[in-house]
Amino acid sequence: MSTSSNLKTTPLTTIHKELGGKLVPFAGWQMPIQFQGVMQEHQCVRDGVGIFDVSHMGEIEIQGPSAKSLIQKLMTNDIDSMQDNQALYTLMCLEHGGVVDDLLVHRFSENHYFLCVNAANTDKDFEWILKNAGSCDATIRNTSLETAQFAVQGKNSEALLQKLCEVSLNEIKYYHFKKAKIHKFESIIARTGYTGEDGFEIYIDAGHAEPVFRAILDAGKDFKLQPIGLGARDTLRMEMGYALYGNEINEKSKPLEAGLGWVIKLGKKDFIGRAELEKQKLAGNKRKLVGIRLLDRGVLRPHYRILKNGISVGELTSGTFSPSLNTGIGLCYVSSEYSEPGTQLEVEIRKLSVPAEVVKPPFLPTRVKK
């Protein structure tokens, strides 16, 4: 067990305590899991706007003449297709097709990028990139500890942040970003998120995080802005069926089975994992990641068994209670014959079989601003 003394803390820890946040260890960090309560925070984001401290996420900057070719070699998505100020969701795979991480690539210019990676994978990703960079002409820096990140999510996020920014935020399209000042401080404002709502993710020097976070809280009073913990972050992402590294995908999983084929561009020239992923694509998926929704009220949890007529056909990789649907939802790999939406299955909950059905995620319509 890690003790609180060797956990990393974000620059916003003082504010979280002031706001009544409940701090817990998460991926090596001390993070707020909830403030007012998961259900209420979830609703706050779905109905208006909420702010999340996600400073635990890792940032890796890559700059130099070889930056693009290096990233193109590491990632499954097509980096060549990117314009300046664009963000792209991608996987970084091993030779055998397992997933090192899923991440966002942001392009400042043809020779300058930054990646936003999962907290628990930051060091591993950095090592992997260095190893594959060899002597190529690019500077690679892990800037995670000097960078704070917060997410402002919900339909009122643009109106709220506009009060603190001079640039016109409606010019930032979905999966694009701008370098801009927010409350006097330089930052990167990206129209991305993990909730299914319109919203922004803001990257800023750790030293400026506290005044900016306070300014957003203050400006947010008119919008009933609330701080949101990791608990609601998980229920929000689950309702969208977004994969979570460590649950749905890991170094052993097959990303095509996870429905991530849309970020694997086999048409682009060589990248790490390409040969194996092409083989898997030709062979076809034996299993598929699907959404599972309980038909009675209840809560789903990771590792619950999924049954068909009493026989095990899979195990949940994620599970939770959906505040919007008022019942249990989860994600599970099942063999293709059970993957059709509407297929009736059962979930084993404390030795009882509870009726459930297959759903094609998202569980609710997304409301991102495309």
Add this chain to the structure above:
Amino acid sequence: MEVPKDLLYTLEHEWIRVDGKRAVIGISQFAQEQLGDIVFVELPEMGTQLEKESPFGVVESVKTVSDLYAPASGKVTKVNKELETNPEMINSDPYGAGWIVEIELSSEEDLKTLLDPDAYIEQCEKELE
């Protein structure tokens, strides 16, 4: 921390309100706070014989599953069915509308090993350290 003086408590944070042979059982203010938003409750059937210190039901918050342990043995005489549709009543009113079951006590002896309010407060403070 709200710990009513007229109740007895268990180490697992259930309370019991004894009235002659009958007793009502619930979970404490401290317990509901630790669990967070309660979204599902699994209740025993009427007439079930509860055994002291054995699990008789489950409460689930978004984050965790927690067993309910019987503070005393006895037969279930009432079940708070309203919790099936409004489990959050345990959060909002743990000692009132959020009660869970009523039992007919098998033996008053069972009550002797329970915590009085002062001992229970001490226990909660220990857990918060």
